[in-house]
Amino acid sequence: MANTFNAEDIPVITPTFRLQWEQVQDCYVILYPEGMVKLSASAGEIMKRCDGVMNISNMINDLHKQFPGADLENDVYKFLEVAHANGWIRTKQAV
């Protein structure tokens, strides 16, 4: 699979989607017209860092702080590909 992202890219949630913490369901969800996707705990942690500020390399460092010792890098890129294919995120254009 071709890599959509590299370490310097800054992913941001597409404006037509909304990421939200749902207390009752105890997870992050992605909301869009008439639909909702529940995210796994790790997917939620990645998505909430797609804030249009952090680049992917910082994102991975930040996740390492929270989950020390975990081999995250592959999982992060894999999930970002999925999120991108679903249209949830895009790369923030350099200003």
Place this chain on the structure above:
Amino acid sequence: MPMAGSEQNKLSKPLWLLAELTYRCPLQCPYCSNPLEIARYDNELSTEDWIRVMRQARAMGATQLGFSGGEPLVRKDLEELIAEARHLGYYTNLITSGVGMDEDRVKAFKVAGLDHIQISFQASNEELNNFLGGTKTFQHKTHMAHIVKKYEYPMVLNIVLHRKNIDQIRDILDMTIDLHADYVELASTQYYGWSRINVDQLLPTRAQLDHAEQVAREYQQKMKGKMKVIYVIPDYFENRPKACMNGWGAIFLTIAPNGTALPCHAAGQLPGLEFPNVRDHSIEWIWNDSPDFNKFRGFDWMVEPCRSCPEKIKDFGGCRCQAYMLTGDARNADPVCDKSPYHKQLHDDVERIGKLADNKEFNEKPLIFRNMKNSKKIITERQAETSELS
């Protein structure tokens, strides 16, 4: 004693709240899924009632909120309801004909925090659109679609398909591309309410469906990643029923304009149910404890062929309303299923209409339009029928 489905009961949450704010509507579409008795629903909930309902449902986990109708724009408090809904954390969907909308209002909705707007079109050309809606709205609708995109909303365009417009599916899809829709719902008419009494005039033929499906697939490929095309064939042509509402009282909660709570927007027609009203009960009681919301939960209520069928966990026996309309008993298998003893009857009826569809005289039988005048007439006629019977 545990109630039927009480186990599922504990797990299920009303994730989808459909707020039918009013049955007033400037359009008169003859396939409207509102009940035939719309004229009886003039006792609408107040703003305070709706806010209470939204708060209670949200506390139970509701996330998606649809403002629907009738035409929700008729309600003057729509902006206020949107603001409150968004404040509560709902994803807010406005499901509208676009009639009653202008740029100022779209701007006000944006300020209030509305997430998404869905506009319905009746057809891709002005003449048929205006005929089916019973009013001149086509130009206004296309203008409103432009405004919706100008304010950067995700936009869904919804077109209900039936025999009179399905052959224009290519033009319809080209129109939705021109209007920059993000999603297109090609909704096959479901034969409840008004569409049921117009079924002879609306049911497409098999040949029409095959053509429509082919074109829909072509556009799904062509627009991949740009515009999502959702096309579902009408279930009268299937051999297995749809998992209607994902099961009774599983996800969906509809509140009718007068406060009646329903597991789906067509369920009001089912006999023997009294459906609780949000004026008298909390959403929590209605969803978890009311007898009506538990009536078809789980599998204990089922009769054969569903009871012993391994597919019951997949489709929950189909649609209760369709079972009632076509067999007289809501517990029966949805006759769309070819295991149902009533399937042949439905199939024969579809064949009969298909054969007559080319007949000019049959085709030109007038449609019964959805309006308060016709609704009152139907109510009176049904009352007369009932008193004759008793």
